[in-house]
Amino acid sequence: MFFFSLLVSRVVNVICRLLLFPILSPLSHFIFLLFIGLISTVVSSCSFICISAMFQATQQVYQKYAIRQQQQQPLPPRYIPGMNNAPPDMLPARSNNLGKVSSSLIKEFRANTKNPAQCLHEYASQMKIQLSFHDVELIPDPNYSLAIFAVQVEINGKRFPQGVGMTKKEAKKNAAKKAFKIAVLHEDDSNELPASQDLHPQSCCSSSSGSNSQQEKHPIMRLYELMASMGKPCEVIVADERGPMGFKACVLVNNEYFTEGIAGNKKEAKKLAGIEALKKLNLTIASNAAPEEKSMGQKITDLVYQQLYMYLEQFPDLRNKEKSVAAVVQLTNNDMQVVAMATGNQCLTSSMLTTDGRCIIDSHASVIARRTFRRYLTIELQNFINQPNSATCIFYLPPNEKTLKIRTNISFHLFISDPPAGDYEIFHKEPSRLLAHEDNELIAMGAHKPAFELEDHGALSTTSEKGDTEHIIENEEIQESLTEFTSAKTLKVMSVSDKLLKWNVLGIQGAIFSHIINPVYFHSITLGKNFDHGHLSRAVCCRLYEELDAKLPEPYHINHPQLNEAFIPSFHDHKESGLGNLSINWAKGQEFIEVTNASTGRIIEESPSKTGSSMASRLCKAAVLYRFRQHCLESHCKNITLGLTYGQYKSDAASYQAAKTLFYKHCIEAQIGGWRHKPHDVDNFKEINKYSTIEFY
Numbered sequence: 001m002f003f004f005s006l007l008v009s010r011v012v013n014v015i016c017r018l019l020l021f022p023i024l025s026p027l028s029h030f031i032f033l034l035f036i037g038l039i040s041t042v043v044s045s046c047s048f049i050c051i052s053a054m055f056q057a058t059q060q061v062y063q064k065y066a067i068r069q070q071q072q073q074p075l076p077p078r079y080i081p082g083m084n085n086a087p088p089d090m091l092p093a094r095s096n097n098l099g100k101v102s103s104s105l106i107k108e109f110r111a112n113t114k115n116p117a118q119c120l121h122e123y124a125s126q127m128k129i130q131l132s133f134h135d136v137e138l139i140p141d142p143n144y145s146l147a148i149f150a151v152q153v154e155i156n157g158k159r160f161p162q163g164v165g166m167t168k169k170e171a172k173k174n175a176a177k178k179a180f181k182i183a184v185l186h187e188d189d190s191n192e193l194p195a196s197q198d199l200h201p202q203s204c205c206s207s208s209s210g211s212n213s214q215q216e217k218h219p220i221m222r223l224y225e226l227m228a229s230m231g232k233p234c235e236v237i238v239a240d241e242r243g244p245m246g247f248k249a250c251v252l253v254n255n256e257y258f259t260e261g262i263a264g265n266k267k268e269a270k271k272l273a274g275i276e277a278l279k280k281l282n283l284t285i286a287s288n289a290a291p292e293e294k295s296m297g298q299k300i301t302d303l304v305y306q307q308l309y310m311y312l313e314q315f316p317d318l319r320n321k322e323k324s325v326a327a328v329v330q331l332t333n334n335d336m337q338v339v340a341m342a343t344g345n346q347c348l349t350s351s352m353l354t355t356d357g358r359c360i361i362d363s364h365a366s367v368i369a370r371r372t373f374r375r376y377l378t379i380e381l382q383n384f385i386n387q388p389n390s391a392t393c394i395f396y397l398p399p400n401e402k403t404l405k406i407r408t409n410i411s412f413h414l415f416i417s418d419p420p421a422g423d424y425e426i427f428h429k430e431p432s433r434l435l436a437h438e439d440n441e442l443i444a445m446g447a448h449k450p451a452f453e454l455e456d457h458g459a460l461s462t463t464s465e466k467g468d469t470e471h472i473i474e475n476e477e478i479q480e481s482l483t484e485f486t487s488a489k490t491l492k493v494m495s496v497s498d499k500l501l502k503w504n505v506l507g508i509q510g511a512i513f514s515h516i517i518n519p520v521y522f523h524s525i526t527l528g529k530n531f532d533h534g535h536l537s538r539a540v541c542c543r544l545y546e547e548l549d550a551k552l553p554e555p556y557h558i559n560h561p562q563l564n565e566a567f568i569p570s571f572h573d574h575k576e577s578g579l580g581n582l583s584i585n586w587a588k589g590q591e592f593i594e595v596t597n598a599s600t601g602r603i604i605e606e607s608p609s610k611t612g613s614s615m616a617s618r619l620c621k622a623a624v625l626y627r628f629r630q631h632c633l634e635s636h637c638k639n640i641t642l643g644l645t646y647g648q649y650k651s652d653a654a655s656y657q658a659a660k661t662l663f664y665k666h667c668i669e670a671q672i673g674g675w676r677h678k679p680h681d682v683d684n685f686k687e688i689n690k691y692s693t694i695e696f697y
C-alpha cells in the first residue's frame with residue numbers, strides 16, 4: 001500500500017512540476033507539492049481500502065450465492081416406477097405432522113374440553129388439508145349395540161374407521177375422535193372399547209359443545225324439541241300402577257302410540273321411552289336419506305362375502321371360524337361376479353411333501369385363490385373349444401396370433417381379507433406418511449405413491465409352515481435341493497407379498513398356460529383390513545424399477561393394479577379359532593367347494609367335493625398338467641409336444657421363462673434379495689395316465 005501511494009504521489013508530483021513550475025515561486029511551489037503529495041496519498045490509500053473491501057464483499061456474495069444455488073438445486077428425484085410426479089422425498093413427512101399442530105389443540109383434545117369434530121376442523125385448517133365427514137352404512141359394533149348411525153372422516157382422500165352413535169351428531173363426534181387419534185396423535189384405538197359415556201344411552205343427547213353429562217339434554221327434552229320442530233304434538237304418559245316388569249311409560253305422537261319404555265321407576269321408564277322414540281325417529285330420517293354409493297372395493301368385498309357364506313352352507317363348520325379369505329371377481333362391462341374364492345393361511349408340513357405333483361405346498365388364501373382362478377380359466381378354455389365365437393366366452397383369438405386373449409370388456413379383480421404376509425404385513429402397522437390432496441387425487445385415478453422410508457422396505461421374505469416371516473438376506477438366487485427343502489425344521493415358501501409382486505410381472509396364468517393364453521393381470525387389488533396405500537403399492541409392484549419393464553419381452557410388463565380399501569362387515573369377521581389349517585376353494589362352474597388340509601396339502605374326508613382316491617386336490621400340479629394336456633389334445637395344438645414332464649412344459653414356455661429370468665435378476669439388481677426356488681423335483685413328474693382321468697373333474 002505504501003509503495004502504491006508513493007508511486008501515485010510521485011506521478012502527480014512530476015505532472016504538477018511540469019505544469020506549475022513556470023508560474024510559482026520556489027516556496028509556494030514547495031508547499032503546493034507537499035499539499036498535492038498528501039492529498040494523493042490519502043486518496044490512493046482510500047481507493048486501495050475501497051477496492052480491497054469491494055473485492056472481499058464480492059467474494060462473500062459469490063460464496064453465499066453459490067450456497068443458495070446449491071440449496072435450491074432439487075434433490076435428484078427418486079426413481080419410482082409407474083409414477084412421474086413429485087418424488088415422495090419432496091412430500092411432507094407424516095412424522096412431522098405432530099410438530100405442526102398447535103400443542104394447545106392437542107391438550108384441548110386430550111382434556112376433552114373441545115368437541116373432537118371441532119378439533120379436527122382446526123387441525124385441518126392448520127395443516128391446510130381437506131377434511132370431510134360422510135354418513136356411511138353402519139357396521140354393527142358389538143361394543144355399542146345401540147348405535148344406529150355411522151360416520152366416517154375423510155382426510156385428503158384417506159378414510160378413517162367409522163364412528164357410531166345413536167344420533168348422527170354422536171356418530172360424527174366418535175368418528176372425529178378416532179380420526180384425530182390416528183391422524184394427529186398416531187394412536188390406533190381400533191381395539192379400544194368406546195369411552196364409557198359412549199356406552200351410556202344418555203350420550204345420544206350429547207351436545208356438540210361439551211361432554212359433561214350434566215350439561216347433556218334429557219332424551220325427553222330432546223324428543224319434545226324434535227317433535228316441535230316437525231310440528232307434531234307429542235306427550236309422554238306413565239302408568240300409575242307398577243306392572244310385573246316395572247313402570248311403563250308411553251310416548252304418544254298425534255295422540256297415537258309411538259314407543260314405550262319399562263323400568264323400575266317412573267323416571268327411568270320415561271327416559272327409556274324417550275330414547276326408543278329418538279331411535280325410531282332417527283331410523284325414519286335415515287331411511288329417507290339417499291344411500292351412499294359404495295366404492296368399487298366395498299362392492300367387491302360385499303359380493304365376495306355374500307358368495308362365500310352361500311357356499312359355506314356346504315361346510316358349516318367353517319362359518320364362524322376365523323379365516324383368511326381371497327377371491328377373484330370378474331367384471332364384465334358393469335356386471336360383477338365372483339369366479340374364484342378361497343380361504344387358508346398355512347403351508348405344507350415338510351414331511352408331507354411328495355414329488356408326484358399331488359400335494360399343494362402353499363395354501364395361503366391368495367395362493368389358493370390364484371390356483372382356483374387358473375382352474376376357472378381352464379373351464380373357460382373348454383368353453384372356447386366348444387364355442388370359439390361365443391360372446392359369453394372370456395377368450396378370443398386375435399387374427400394372426402397363436403395365444404388367446406381376454407376380451408377387452410372383461411377385467412379381473414383380486415380381493416384379499418388380510419394383510420399379505422411379507423413386505424406388506426411386516427411394515428403396515430407403521431402407517432406410511434399422509435399424502436397431499438393432489439397426490440390422493442392422482443391415486444384415485446390409479447397412480448401409485450409407494451412408501452420407501454426404511455432400508456428394509458421392499459425386501460423379499462419367506463413364510464414358514466409355522467407362519468413366521470423372515471427377510472431374505474442373500475442377494476443371490478437360492479436353488480434348494482429336495483433334501484434341504486424337506487430336512488429343514490420348517491418348510492419355507494416365498495411370502496404372499498412377493499408372490500403378488502411376481503404375478504404383477506409374469507401374470508397369474510403361470511408358465512404352463514402361457515403356451516395357450518397371453519399373460520393375465522389383476523386390474524385391481526382390494527384389501528379388507530389395515531389398508532395402507534404406500535406400503536401396498538410398494539409390496540405388490542413398485543419395488544421394481546422401470547428398467548425391468550423396458551427389458552421384459554412383450555406382452556409382459558410391470559402391472560400396477562388399482563389398490564382399493566374396503567371393510568369386512570364385522571359379522572363376517574370371526575375371531576373363533578380352530579380348523580385353522582383347513583383351506584377351501586371354489587371356482588365358477590363348480591357345484592361344490594373342496595376342503596383341503598393345508599398341512600397335508602390334500603383333501604379331507606369331509607370335503608363336499610372329492611375327486612379321487614389319492615385325495616389329491618383339484619388344484620394340485622398333477623391336475624394342472626392333466627388339464628393342459630387335455631386342452632392340447634382337444635384343441636389340436638400342433639406346436640406343443642406331448643408326454644413331457646410338468647417341469648419341461650414350464651421350461652419350454654420360452655417367453656415366460658425369459659421374463660421370469662429377468663424378474664429374478666432384477667430383484668438382485670434392485671437389492672431386494674434373491675428369490676428362493678423350490679427343488680426341481682417337485683415339478684419332475686409326468687405319469688398322470690396311471691391315475692383316473694376323471695379324478696380332477
Ligand SMILES: [Zn+2]
Nearest residue numbers: 448541542560
Ligand atoms: Zn405400483
